[in-house]
Amino acid sequence: MHKWIAIATPDDYAKLENVKELATSAGQIVNRLKQYLSDKVKGVLVEHPYVDKDYRSTYYGFYAKKGQRYDPFCVRLHFFNQHVRLTDDLTLESASGELHENYFGYMVVRPTIIAPIGRTILSTRAVQEFAGAIIDAEYVVHVLGNRLIVKGFPFMQQHTDISVCAHAACWGILRHYSVRYHTYAERLVYDITKMAGSGDPGGLTPSRGLVVSQASQVFSKAGLYPDVYGRREFPNFDRLLMAYIESGFPVFAAMGKHQHAISVIGHGPPDRNALKESKEIQYAWEATQSFYVVDDNRMPYQVVDCLDAAEYKISDIDAFIVPLPEKIFFPGEAVESRIEDLLRNGILDLGFNFLICPIVRYFVTTSAALKRYFKETKSQFPPDLYIALIELVLPQFVWIAELSNLDDWKHKRFNSLIIFDATASALEPLPYFLVMGKTKALIFDRATDGAGYIEYGNAPLNPMSEFRTNLQSRL
């Protein structure tokens, strides 16, 4: 069965209450959609029966074993803008542009009694007041013979029995990795519950929750390399969190006071006036005061900031796990230590006195993306330096640090670049590929054990444009 519901005003979501397959879930779904979706959504396609692989994994492993009868089928809701309609012969017609351009994603509704919202992938374009950048991937959706694509980050409510918030957060991060990078296998909800288990005292239900070490174990079993940070141990905790998110790595965040876990997947726009004139080192991340999170108790892409009025705030995050791909051995805190040492003491005869009010922005990127950046912005580098950079043999991942004067940072430019080898050991004395000074750059050609200076000569080094490719949108 496929049914079209036109949405002229938010009150039209109430028509979903007439879809009998939504059963007792309809009221909750209607309220959430009314409050959450933007007025760009003008049509909902209801698809039933829908076989959802994540729900089925829990059905086969858990719900089918219960005395209570559970339906094996789900409902899937698809969201479109005003250009799309469903014809009587079940064709999705687009009056303007390609169908996928007018598609905002989908929400699976499970036939479970509590917490029915299952796998959901929504475009940020469909979300009220969204203003930020998130880590995303492209999800392929098949409906009525159409192959649609939606970019987003996975969301679902916890089941409360077979999974809790920490499972849902692990699931979202692992699903993102499996879709974004083909090297990671797809893990269904039931798989994740089993991966986190340590004997499952009392059975799989009711779930007693996970501890952070179990969530870390889930990521390890999925082939990732989790690193754990505690707020109490790291004074630069928020900056490290921000650096990993800006690097494109979704982060599992734990809040002890709330006994809750969420995924941090993006951030709001930086306030370019937030940093002040100072000779002390400042970090660009301190100008961003809001994160975008996926919280299974709410809806995707919720803002978390420093405000006391919110249900929780950034400072409530006590610990985070960043599940890293293989070949990132050099941690964020080592990057900060090295930058601060370089800015204070220089290296050889390269100093950084030309940075009067130094601002630091650092993150991981791939060498492919970095080389692409060099190629696309070739004219901003002195010719000899460009040749050296484009030829430099790099590992898959590198840390880069953009060093700026305050005025240039305000205009999204930087004045010096440091490239760190992400495969270097944390304690290595020279983890660099590049240290750029005012008149020359020091290059460590680590693949050949070579090093040397490139002098800029008569080619002046002008401020360079900020590197932006890791997150979905530019801020």
Added chain:
Amino acid sequence: MTNDKTTSRYIYTERASYKGVDSQALTEHIKRVQKDVVPKLKAQGEKKENGALRLRLKGVT
């Protein structure tokens, strides 16, 4: 200044555009980093997972 493998323990490159670096100065830099930076990083690494791993999370909806 040197760019000659026979006279430098650390620095050698065949790329013509590279100017040689002072290997003695680089050695001094390494010694200073090992004294000033590395111990702090070691200490941070040792305390990294204290406490955080024991937080219990269930966040019932």
